[in-house]
Amino acid sequence: MRTLAYLFIGIFFGVVMYKSEAASWFRIYEMFHFDSFHMYGIIGSALFLGVVGVQLIKRRKMKTFFGEPIKIAPKERGFKNYLFGGVIFGLGWALAGACPGPIYTLIGAGYVSILIVLAGALLGAFLYGLLRKKLPH
């Protein structure tokens, strides 16, 4: 039952990613050229509602659908890993034009070449796991 709920949330997310063109390489390029408000509008409006909603959840001590208290874990403290990792991710985001959510959306849409991006991303995550202790965090 819960699995079905996750599947529907994922389907909804995939449709939104495709139909909003957030999964389009062109939109990412346009965003980094500040040529259109589109991507900023998507992220900005999601974020505005996100901030308001998360505050409400915390202040009203809301519960999950299953009656458990909602715990939203803070991110671990740090600086270098977030900045360096962020810059590396940004380079890839702009080059391949897809972030880790839309990759699956585009596979479903039928773009076979995205499988190469996914293979690269898996290899990248694996390399991070191998090199983690040698990297500044």
Added chain:
Amino acid sequence: MDLILEPWPWYVAGPMIALVMFLLIFMGRKFGMSSNLETMCAVCGAGKKSEYFSFDWRANRWNLVVILGAAIGGFAGAHLLSTGEAVAIAPETVEKLNALGFESAGKAYLPEDLFSTSALSDPFALAILMIGGLLIGFGARYAAGCTSGHAISGLSNLQLPSLIAVIGFFIGGLVMVHLLFPMIF
């Protein structure tokens, strides 16, 4: 119906993304897509090579179901809920892309030079996709999150680490598009 078949405006898409995050929060989970990369590495037995991947991936099965859904949603979005695939990017963006040699700008969903089936036999296109993927996977795990985990979930919770990561995303993206693209393409 036409409204659904047209591309969706930002003021529809943004709130829907917030809704996805809240649905996952109310399911007792969180909205973060790149942790799936780690999970898939663990499924493939990467735990033998690095303790980073030694965790019970079954606990993250729910998120694998979400990305399976995201793929089905991509199929539905492209083949059932769209009439055309052209992305109406700004005219000045089309000009910039044409100057770089991307002829499909403004006419397709993804640039044909990189993503068409014929590009699969082009070593240059393959290298771009592979390197792009490597940077995405490495960077997302190094920064412990991607666009969903930091730019939406983390910033919604007013987390400073997420702000640092998002600033990093933009530094990387701007450097790639403005400094490196003219050298690469």
